[in-house]
Every structure is written in structure tokens, then in C-alpha cells.
Amino acid sequence: MTELLSDAQLEDIGEALPKGMERRLALRLLTQWRDLCAGQAFPAFSDINPADLDDMWPNCFVLDTEGFETDPVFRIVGDVIATKFDDSLIGKRVSFVPPGNLFYVATSYFSAVMQKEAPISRGGGFISEHGDRILYRSVLLPVSDDGISISGILGGANCRKMDD
Amino acid sequence: MRAYEIQLFKDNKWEFDSYINDCGTAMAEAERLLATNRHEGVRVIEEEYDPATNRSKCNILLSQMRKPQRYARGPVRGGTGRRKTSSKRAAPRRRRTGGRRPASGKTAARRRPAVSRRKEKAQMGTLSLLWVGIIIVISGIAALIGLQEVAEFL
Numbered sequence: 001m002t003e004l005l006s007d008a009q010l011e012d013i014g015e016a017l018p019k020g021m022e023r024r025l026a027l028r029l030l031t032q033w034r035d036l037c038a039g040q041a042f043p044a045f046s047d048i049n050p051a052d053l054d055d056m057w058p059n060c061f062v063l064d065t066e067g068f069e070t071d072p073v074f075r076i077v078g079d080v081i082a083t084k085f086d087d088s089l090i091g092k093r094v095s096f097v098p099p100g101n102l103f104y105v106a107t108s109y110f111s112a113v114m115q116k117e118a119p120i121s122r123g124g125g126f127i128s129e130h131g132d133r134i135l136y137r138s139v140l141l142p143v144s145d146d147g148i149s150i151s152g153i154l155g156g157a158n159c160r161k162m163d164d
Numbered sequence: 165m166r167a168y169e170i171q172l173f174k175d176n177k178w179e180f181d182s183y184i185n186d187c188g189t190a191m192a193e194a195e196r197l198l199a200t201n202r203h204e205g206v207r208v209i210e211e212e213y214d215p216a217t218n219r220s221k222c223n224i225l226l227s228q229m230r231k232p233q234r235y236a237r238g239p240v241r242g243g244t245g246r247r248k249t250s251s252k253r254a255a256p257r258r259r260r261t262g263g264r265r266p267a268s269g270k271t272a273a274r275r276r277p278a279v280s281r282r283k284e285k286a287q288m289g290t291l292s293l294l295w296v297g298i299i300i301v302i303s304g305i306a307a308l309i310g311l312q313e314v315a316e317f318l
Contacts, residue, residue: 024189027189027196119181119182119183121182121183122185124185
């Protein structure tokens with residue numbers, strides 16, 4: 001069902017960046033989010049410009065939480081991260097994603113983001129449904145259209161297969 | 165269960181910024197935030213939650229304030245080591261040190277660049293020489309007139 005791993009897919013996008021520059025997608029996205037906040041608690045969706053996110057955008061996804069607080073809906077899925085799942089996730093609920101998938105681990109803590117109203121980054125390892133050990137890094141960033149209540153989550157994640 | 169909370173010092177209090185579950189990443193992010201010099205202080209708190217007892221232990225792993233701005237200013241002469249500081253950053257520093265009085269004429273003159281001070285000195289020297297010359301010429305003329313008067317009298 002889920003075609004998770006191919007060497008090209010698992011290549012860490014940060015590896016192509018110049019030396020000295022932050023390579024971790026999660027931290028780079030977090031920095032961008034802070035800049036977008038510009039003194040506010042959360043940025044608005046209208047503040048997010050895919051062009052500003054450069055090479056990060058293909059590894060990003062957007063969850064709609066307005067009216068779906070307990071089980072958000074995928075609204076946007078980046079081209080690269082979309083390849084980690086066979087089906088299109090657009091319009092699907094987070095609960096639709098089965099365990100053993102990057103989307104599963106990357107969205108598993110959305111409720112903590114809603115509760116704490118702050119960015120959360122998680123990384124670690126998981127076993128894919130094919131039995132491979134996968135390392136991943138992810139970040140979930142709250143976004144608000146009215147600047148008060150969270151109306152969505154901007155997420156970013158990447159992964160690589162652990163060498164045996 | 166362990167989590168690392170990054171806090172930023174803002175308006176005289178610590179405010180949470182983000183949560184990261186990896187110690188190395190959290191510390192790296194804190195160091196990076198400090199290096200940007202955009203935040204007054206950064207700290208990392210390790211939170212260990214025990215679901216069995218529903219208690220959490222907190223441990224401050226890093227707590228660092230921004231270096232004082234005066235070290236960021238370079239020497240006036242030379243100019244290459246001078247760093248630009250935005251007015252936004254300069255303002256709170258003034259508040260912390262109890263406010264700075266407006267510069268008096270003397271201090272303002274002292275702060276003038278060395279090049280303009282050298283120019284001023286050179287101009288002053290030229291003027292002095294001119295005045296001395298004028299005085300010598302006038303004295304000479306007066307002496308000549310005086311001598312003529314004496315000669316006529318005799």
C-alpha cells in the first residue's frame with residue numbers, strides 16, 4: 001500500500017545546502033514561521049507564500065483544523081512529501097493515515113500543538129510497514145486567520161532510511 | 165517522556181517559544197537563536213514527564229542572556245570593526261542603564277571623527293600664522309612712521 005522508501009525519496013533535503021547553513025528542515029521552517037509571526041502569536045495563512053519557503057515547500061503540508069479540531073483535514077500536501085503515501089491525502093482526515101508512515105508520525109502530535117498553541121518539533125525513528133527503520137524529523141506550526149484561534153497547522157517533515 | 169522547551173526572554177519574563185523532543189536539536193536551535201542577537205535571552209528546559217505519577221521534573225539545560233551591546237560597538241577610528249546597531253536594539257539598552265543624558269557640547273565634540281578634528285587643528289594653525297603676520301607688518305609700519313617722526317623732530 002504505502003511506498004515509503006526509495007533512495008531518492010529518502011535523501012535528506014538539507015544535505016544539498018551550503019556548509020554552515022542550518023540544514024534541518026524542521027528548524028528552518030520554524031525560523032520562517034517566527035519571521036512570519038512578526039510580533040503576533042501566529043501568522044495567517046495569507047502570510048505564507050510558498051515561494052518564500054524555497055526548497056522546503058515540497059516537504060510541507062497544511063492541515064485545516066477549523067471545525068475539525070479533533071481530526072484535522074489535509075488541505076495541501078507538498079510534491080515530495082506526497083510521494084511517501086500512495087493515495088492523495090488532500091481532503092482526507094489525519095486519522096486516515098495508517099501507522100508506519102511519515103505522515104502518521106508527523107501528524108500524531110497535532111493535538112499537543114492545539115493545546116499548547118505553540119510550535120512543536122519531533123524527530124526520531126519508526127518502523128515502516130515494510131519493516132525498515134526510518135529516521136524522521138517533523139514540525140507542526142500553528143497558523144491563525146484571525147490571530148487569536150488556531151485555524152490550521154503548517155507542517156513539514158522529511159525522513160531517511162537507517163543503514164543496516 | 166522527555167521534551168525540551170525553548171523559552172525566550174521578552175519584556176522581563178520568560179515566554180515559551182517551541183517544543184522539541186530531541187535534546188541536540190533543541191540545544192542547536194537555542195544556540196542559533198542566541199547567535200541571531202534578536203532575543204534578550206534564550207533558555208532550554210528539559211521536561212521529564214512521568215505518566216505513572218502524573219508529575220514532571222524540570223531541568224534548565226541552558227540559560228543565556230544576550231551579550232551587552234557595548235561590546236558590539238567597534239572603535240571609531242578605522243571604521244571597519246564598527247557594527248551597525250538598529251535603533252530598536254539601542255533603545256532597551258538605554259533603559260537598562262537608567263537612561264542616558266543628552267550629550268553636552270563637549271562630549272559631542274569629543275565624539276567627532278578624528279579626521280575632522282585634524283582639519284580643524286590645521287585651520288586654526290593657519291589662522292594664527294596669518295594674525296601673527298598681520299601684527300608684525302602693522303608693528304613694522306608703526307615703527308617706520310615713528311622713526312620718520314623722530315627724524316623730522318631732530
